Amino acid sequence: MKAEPTGPAGAATSQGGRTRNRRGEGALLRDEIVAAAERLLEREGNEEALTLRSVAREAGISAPSIYTHFADRDAIVEAVLDIAFERLRLLVLDAVGSVEDPVQRLLAGCHAYANFGMDDPARYRVLFGRQRADRPAIGSPKDIGELPEVWRHRLDSFMVLVDALAECVKAGRSGSTDPFADATAVWTSLHGAVTMRQFIPGFPLPPLGATVDDLVRRIALIRS
Structure with a gap:
């Protein structure tokens, strides 16, 4: 069987090269997304500043990565x-x-x-x-x-x-x-x-x- 490719410190990666979360790290990424949204809200002073792109940019991730944890922008706001x-x-x-x-x-x-x-x-x-x-x-x-x-x-x-x-x-x-x-x-x-x-x-x-x-x-x- 072909070994699954690994990333830094042995973390498994997908075929596209993106590092997968280790077990238990999904919740950590979710918290980082919410924290990024909070920082944006505090810095910009209004809810309109919270978009999927802006939150992803603040969290240092790609926008599609958000969908693993939140269905849409409103779900982030609810959190x-x-x-x-x-x-x-x-x-x-x-x-x-x-x-x-x-x-x-x-x-x-x-x-x-x-x-x-x-x-x-x-x-x-x-x-x-x-x-x-x-x-x-x-x-x-x-x-x-x-x-x-x-x-x-x-x-x-x-x-x-x-x-x-x-x-x-x-x-x-x-x-x-x-x-x-x-x-x-x-x-x-x-x-x-x-x-x-x-x-x-x-x-x-x-x-x-x-x-x-x-x-x-x-x-x-x-x-x-």
């Missing part, structure tokens, strides 16, 4: 979305983790969310500003459990907000009778505060920190 949602969740959890007072914990999580939007505008716009054909419709709390698993995971950072408001109610520090609905109103208002500052940067808005405090205290019916 970037997963990482960004997880990053947001960890930022919120880190902000609230050592805070004992329930009101201050709620405020800390909301400040972390707003700061993420202002500090990382490109990723924020990909998370909450792009049109999605499969976007989930959330009509009431019971619908959360009916969402696809990927969206349940992506909403984990929002559920931290819901839980924080529920703790305020439990401690007698909030007059909310529906923490889920009121947390949704807080989230919507925070999103508006962030996007107003991103898209109308010269408008004389009050400082973001003061805005977050005011919105949360009023909408979550916080009792001092």
Whole structure:
């Protein structure tokens, strides 16, 4: 039997001469593709910069190599979305983790969310500003459990907000009778505060920190 040609360090190559991935290296290449897409997004500041050619060039591979791991450009964007949602969740959890007072914990999580939007505008716009054909419709709390698993995971950072408001109610520090609905109103208002500052940067808005405090205290019916 004819021996299969080998590349550097004994790695098997295809008939066309391209070095094949060793066992287990496919996942590594996938991660490199996603990392390249993240770098492009951060550097260029908009999702339009993510094309198959640009991502492949950034990763140092040929464009056809991407198809082994991603069906198309949108699949790469979805992978970037997963990482960004997880990053947001960890930022919120880190902000609230050592805070004992329930009101201050709620405020800390909301400040972390707003700061993420202002500090990382490109990723924020990909998370909450792009049109999605499969976007989930959330009509009431019971619908959360009916969402696809990927969206349940992506909403984990929002559920931290819901839980924080529920703790305020439990401690007698909030007059909310529906923490889920009121947390949704807080989230919507925070999103508006962030996007107003991103898209109308010269408008004389009050400082973001003061805005977050005011919105949360009023909408979550916080009792001092």
